[in-house]
Amino acid sequence: GAVVSQHPSRVICKSGTSVKIECRSLDFQATTMFWYRQFPKQSLMLMATSNEGSKATYEQGVEKDKFLINHASLTLSTLTVTSAHPEDSSFYICSARKIAGTAYQETQYFGPGTRLLVL
Amino acid sequence: AQSVAQPEDQVNVAEGNPLTVKCTYSVSGNPYLFWYVQYPNRGLQFLLKYITGDNLVKGSYGFEAEFNKSQTSFHLKKPSALVSDSALYFCAVRDDGATNKLIFGTGTLLAVQP
Numbered sequence: 068g069a070v071v072s073q074h075p076s077r078v079i080c081k082s083g084t085s086v087k088i089e090c091r092s093l094d095f096q097a098t099t100m101f102w103y104r105q106f107p108k109q110s111l112m113l114m115a116t117s118n119e120g121s122k123a124t125y126e127q128g129v130e131k132d133k134f135l136i137n138h139a140s141l142t143l144s145t146l147t148v149t150s151a152h153p154e155d156s157s158f159y160i161c162s163a164r165k166i167a168g169t170a171y172q173e174t175q176y177f178g179p180g181t182r183l184l185v186l
Numbered sequence: 187a188q189s190v191a192q193p194e195d196q197v198n199v200a201e202g203n204p205l206t207v208k209c210t211y212s213v214s215g216n217p218y219l220f221w222y223v224q225y226p227n228r229g230l231q232f233l234l235k236y237i238t239g240d241n242l243v244k245g246s247y248g249f250e251a252e253f254n255k256s257q258t259s260f261h262l263k264k265p266s267a268l269v270s271d272s273a274l275y276f277c278a279v280r281d282d283g284a285t286n287k288l289i290f291g292t293g294t295l296l297a298v299q300p
Binding site: 069071073101109110111113116158160162164172173174175176177178179180182 | 220222227228229230231232235237276286287288290291292293
């Protein structure tokens with residue numbers, strides 16, 4: 068199997084506080100994880116690529132100082148939304164890349180998502 | 187640059203009828219194509235992928251997809267739709283850049299009526 072978990076599933080916070088979201092690959096190791104953001108009735112927007120042991124690669128327009136990513140181990144990546152504001156309210160989804168055999172035999176498996184509401 | 191297009195925002199089908207969710211792609215090299223399904227307030231679930239080999243790919247929950255190189259399409263199909271198949275479906279292509287990230291289509295909402 069390939070299971071990816073996220074915690075918390077839902078969080079409500081006050082404006083100006085920081086929120087940490089965890090993404091774990093439960094039954095496989097992932098040197099690469101991805102963080103997405105999804106607005107209602109829209110597709111997924113890739114925010115950044117999280118690389119174990121090195122700095123994350125951010126997509127254009129994503130503030131790296133606001134969305135801190137740490138890939139501390141082969142099974143854990145965290146996304147911290149710093150000084151959150153209401154416009155950061157969204158559905159955040161992570162995925163982990165599982166490689167079987169060659170690099171071309173890879174598949175991304177997604178977590179269940181985290182609903183963030185900033186008041 | 188790699189891209190996929192899902193021309194239909196929504197597909198309606200009666201339970202028991204065959205369903206097709208369309209996807210076309212544009213790639214500069216070999217296409218690596220994926221289908222994912224998303225249920226309300228949930229993450230994406232992997233359905234199937236095409237890397238190489240047979241053009242007809244079988245996946246989870248009875249879904250299959252047909253890779254058609256001449257039409258640059260990768261339509262998702264199921265012979266007999268279930269009400270529980272109602273969800274949001276995303277087609278994706280793997281980017282050929284350094285990160286091999288997935289590039290998603292805009293999604294197609296499948297509504298299966300009982």
